[in-house]
Amino acid sequence: MAQFQTKKTILDIAPYVPGESKSGSSERLIKISSNEGPFGPSPLAVKAMQEAASDAHRYPDGDATALRQKLAEKNNIDFKNIICGAGSDNIIELLCQAYAGEGDEVLYSQHGFLMYPISAMAFGATPVSAQEKDLTADPQALLDKVNDKTKIVFLANPNNPTGTYWTRDQVTAFHAQLPENVILVLDSAYAEFVDDPNYTAGHDLVEQHDNIVVTRTFSKLYGLGGLRLGWGHACDEIIDILNRIRSPFNVNAIAQAAGVASLEDDAFVEKSISHNKEMRHLMTKELSDLGLSVVPSQGNFIIADFGDEARAEGCRQFLKERNIFVRQIGGYGLPTYLRISMGLKDEMELALEAISAYLKT
Numbered sequence: 002m003a004q005f006q007t008k009k010t011i012l013d014i015a016p017y018v019p020g021e022s023k024s025g026s027s028e029r030l031i032k033i034s035s036n037e038g039p040f041g042p043s044p045l046a047v048k049a050m051q052e053a054a055s056d057a058h059r060y061p062d063g064d065a066t067a068l069r070q071k072l073a074e075k076n077n078i079d080f081k082n083i084i085c086g087a088g089s090d091n092i093i094e095l096l097c098q099a100y101a102g103e104g105d106e107v108l109y110s111q112h113g114f115l116m117y118p119i120s121a122m123a124f125g126a127t128p129v130s131a132q133e134k135d136l137t138a139d140p141q142a143l144l145d146k147v148n149d150k151t152k153i154v155f156l157a158n159p160n161n162p163t164g165t166y167w168t169r170d171q172v173t174a175f176h177a178q179l180p181e182n183v184i185l186v187l188d189s190a191y192a193e194f195v196d197d198p199n200y201t202a203g204h205d206l207v208e209q210h211d212n213i214v215v216t217r218t219f220s221k222l223y224g225l226g227g228l229r230l231g232w233g234h235a236c237d238e239i240i241d242i243l244n245r246i247r248s249p250f251n252v253n254a255i256a257q258a259a260g261v262a263s264l265e266d267d268a269f270v271e272k273s274i275s276h277n278k279e280m281r282h283l284m285t286k287e288l289s290d291l292g293l294s295v296v297p298s299q300g301n302f303i304i305a306d307f308g309d310e311a312r313a314e315g316c317r318q319f320l321k322e323r324n325i326f327v328r329q330i331g332g333y334g335l336p337t338y339l340r341i342s343m344g345l346k347d348e349m350e351l352a353l354e355a356i357s358a359y360l361k362t
């Protein structure tokens with residue numbers, strides 16, 4: 002019997018379950034379970050990775066200087082207010098590590114991204130969730146849960162897995178009622194896919210308010226999930242604090258090179274966004290026509306309600322047997338739904354065909 006003891010809050014963590022796939026198979030797999038880009042990385046990024054590979058014996062630039070410069074230029078923000086991470090998960094963890102510990106609370110919405118409670122608990126804090134309304138974060142319910150112990154509020158905007166979002170006005174109205182000592186983290190992992198002009202990824206708000214942080218990722222639009230590359234935008238003080246605690250080489254050199262090249266590939270970005278919009282529209286319509294209730298999404302995925310858990314799970318299994326992998330989201334409190342990421346057009350057609358066949362069984 003081991004004599005060492007794991008911290009109680011860590012023992013209570015339910016491990017994150019990634020989207021399912023199958024490796025080592027020569028058959029075609031349709032993996033639409035993890036909101037990954039359907040086109041793979043940009044060809045410019047692949048070339049940059051190949052070039053960077055031969056320098057892999059060198060430590061990376063610990064400050065990710067070229068990448069931060071490119072991000073600053075593309076987003077019209079200050080270079081010094083950017084921090085890069087091994088995925089935006091890394092920034093989420095650093096924020097919890099720096100600002101939430103034992104006795105503190107980290108607030109998020111009912112169906113919010115699971116890394117918020119996991120990261121909060123990893124650093125000893127208590128995750129608190131607030132009820133949603135119509136599968137959308139409810140500002141009043143969140144505000145009702147704010148108390149002296151609240152240190153961070155995480156809002157995925159749009160949220161994964163629901164795909165719902167707040168407009169800029171909703172964010173600013175919520176922030177105006179939040180105490181100034183509470184940090185509002187706008188997790189804008191899916192910002193590029195939003196087509197509502199009243200939406201903001203939040204960089205303009207970071208410039209106005211020291212207690213707003215924005216996190217972004219290269220895992221979705223840029224198709225670089227396998228490299229682990231994300232970043233955060235915050236005021237001088239928060240960036241300084243996060244830089245003190247991050248590991249000095251938290252972003253590897255190949256990821257940095259791929260990130261810079263991806264940001265230069267406007268054609269790839271445009272193609273990915275317009276393809277996503279088309280697929281999201283197609284899937285929403287076709288699944289609705291099959292009689293499923295589909296939540297309008299602003300992400301690169303949609304969720305469809307099968308009415309009961311057994312029917313949803315039956316469909317997931319039916320698809321899996323046909324090498325189509327979608328996401329079960331019971332862990333998000335949505336066991337009657339399946340989440341489907343937007344893939345290539347023929348992947349969507351094959352998924353629709355299989356779902357339609359399942360619904361007839």
Ligand SMILES: Cc1ncc(COP(=O)(O)O)c(C=O)c1O
Nearest residue numbers: 088089090157161190218220231
């Ligand atoms: C809302 C949200 N935030 C953050 C992440 C993490 O992304 P990354 O791959 O950059 O760690 C995800 C990934 O699924 C997500 O859905």
